[in-house]
Amino acid sequence: MKAAVMREPNKPLSIEEVTIDKPGPREVLVRLKAVGVCHSDVHFWDANFPVETPVILGHESAGVVEAVGSMVSAVKPGDHVISILSPFCGTCEYCLSGHMSVCHTINREQFQRQMTEAPRLSINGEKVGQFLNLSSFAEQILVHENTLCAIDKDMPLDRACLIGCGVITGVGSVFHAAKVEPGSTVAVVGCGGVGLSAINGAAIAGASRIIAVDLSDEKLQMAVRFGATDVVNPSKVNAVEAVKELTKGGVHYAFECVGLKQTAEQAYHMMRPRGLATLIGMITPGVNIEIPGIEMLVTEKRLQGAIMGSNQFRIDFPRLVELYRQGKLHLDDMISDRIGLDGITGALQNLKDNKGTVARQVVVFD
Numbered sequence: 001m002k003a004a005v006m007r008e009p010n011k012p013l014s015i016e017e018v019t020i021d022k023p024g025p026r027e028v029l030v031r032l033k034a035v036g037v038c039h040s041d042v043h044f045w046d047a048n049f050p051v052e053t054p055v056i057l058g059h060e061s062a063g064v065v066e067a068v069g070s071m072v073s074a075v076k077p078g079d080h081v082i083s084i085l086s087p088f089c090g091t092c093e094y095c096l097s098g099h100m101s102v103c104h105t106i107n108r109e110q111f112q113r114q115m116t117e118a119p120r121l122s123i124n125g126e127k128v129g130q131f132l133n134l135s136s137f138a139e140q141i142l143v144h145e146n147t148l149c150a151i152d153k154d155m156p157l158d159r160a161c162l163i164g165c166g167v168i169t170g171v172g173s174v175f176h177a178a179k180v181e182p183g184s185t186v187a188v189v190g191c192g193g194v195g196l197s198a199i200n201g202a203a204i205a206g207a208s209r210i211i212a213v214d215l216s217d218e219k220l221q222m223a224v225r226f227g228a229t230d231v232v233n234p235s236k237v238n239a240v241e242a243v244k245e246l247t248k249g250g251v252h253y254a255f256e257c258v259g260l261k262q263t264a265e266q267a268y269h270m271m272r273p274r275g276l277a278t279l280i281g282m283i284t285p286g287v288n289i290e291i292p293g294i295e296m297l298v299t300e301k302r303l304q305g306a307i308m309g310s311n312q313f314r315i316d317f318p319r320l321v322e323l324y325r326q327g328k329l330h331l332d333d334m335i336s337d338r339i340g341l342d343g344i345t346g347a348l349q350n351l352k353d354n355k356g357t358v359a360r361q362v363v364v365f366d
């Protein structure tokens with residue numbers, strides 16, 4: 001099968017013929033139909049986060065099951081599926097209490113093949129790294145069954161793939177992590193794919209004011225289409241003061257979707273007492289956030305992280321498909337471009353350059 005292989009950071013990905021193994025007992029072979037290019041891919045492509053090469057990036061995918069291992073029970077050949085980078089073991093404390101999104105942080109190995117086994121991906125016998133247990137910039141993926149969720153076959157897969165990372169990260173943070181209440185006020189800092197999804201989620205949750213904050217006026221215009229009631233551009237005004245003024249003292253919920261120290265601290269300061277700030281953006285390892293301790297104490301403000309929208313994806317994905325069908329989840333507007341495998345390098349560069357119009361560029365396979 002063909003895949004876009006990363007051999008060196010910041011260099012064009014090369015389209016190569018890659019050997020993909022047959023499914024082991026709990027593995028599933030999926031023919032991909034679509035994969036979104038996510039900002040997290042950029043973080044590894046430009047070496048901001050370490051990754052061993054050669055590797056195939058990509059992790060926001062949807063496709064059709066081709067073959068399953070002898071013990072697979074969750075999906076069967078012909079099923080349409082969405083993948084996720086946070087598989088669950090189903091037996092640990094976190095999984096059993098419904099917090100599957102933090103399962104993999106303690107138990108990652110079991111979703112991969114062992115060193116002694118044949119690699120899932122190789123080129124002429126040389127092992128190719130599987131990124132986040134997925135490696136979706138490829139025609140096929142071979143994954144653990146707990147990486148997949150089956151969905152209705154009438155859901156278009158080029159839109160379904162977005163649910164697997166950007167959408168669940170934004171919407172899930174609103175529903176699961178923050179539990180935004182109807183009538184409450186929300187600020188979302190950063191309006192890329194994840195931020196737009198958080199705005200969309202806040203609108204579905206019934207927030208009365210949803211304030212979008214971004215340096216790009218184009219992204220702010222998009223944010224309005226996703227449900228933002230107000231927009232703030234920090235290149236023109238003091239974002240913290242503007243949000244406080246719009247909400248008479250600060251929002252109930254803030255979401256940081258950029259991954260920077262400055263914006264994380266801004267998200268915190270935009271809140272009223274008892275407010276809850278959720279960090280969603282990928283903060284570079286080594287970067288610390290500074291919050292005035294006594295202010296946090298006396299205002300009872302809260303700060304939390306949420307990985308992959310604190311998802312319960314086998315429950316969430318079919319629900320999000322239904323919300324799309326009802327016109328509440330705006331996946332159509334999320335796609336700015338449809339490209340082929342050979343267009344991924346350009347798409348990564350666009351994201352890195354922070355082009356204002358780029359929400360999601362989606363690779364579609366024939």
Ligand SMILES: [Zn+2]
Pocket residue numbers: 038039040041059060165166
């Ligand atoms: Zn992603």
Ligand SMILES: [Zn+2]
Pocket residue numbers: 088089090091092093094095096100103104107
């Ligand atoms: Zn677990």
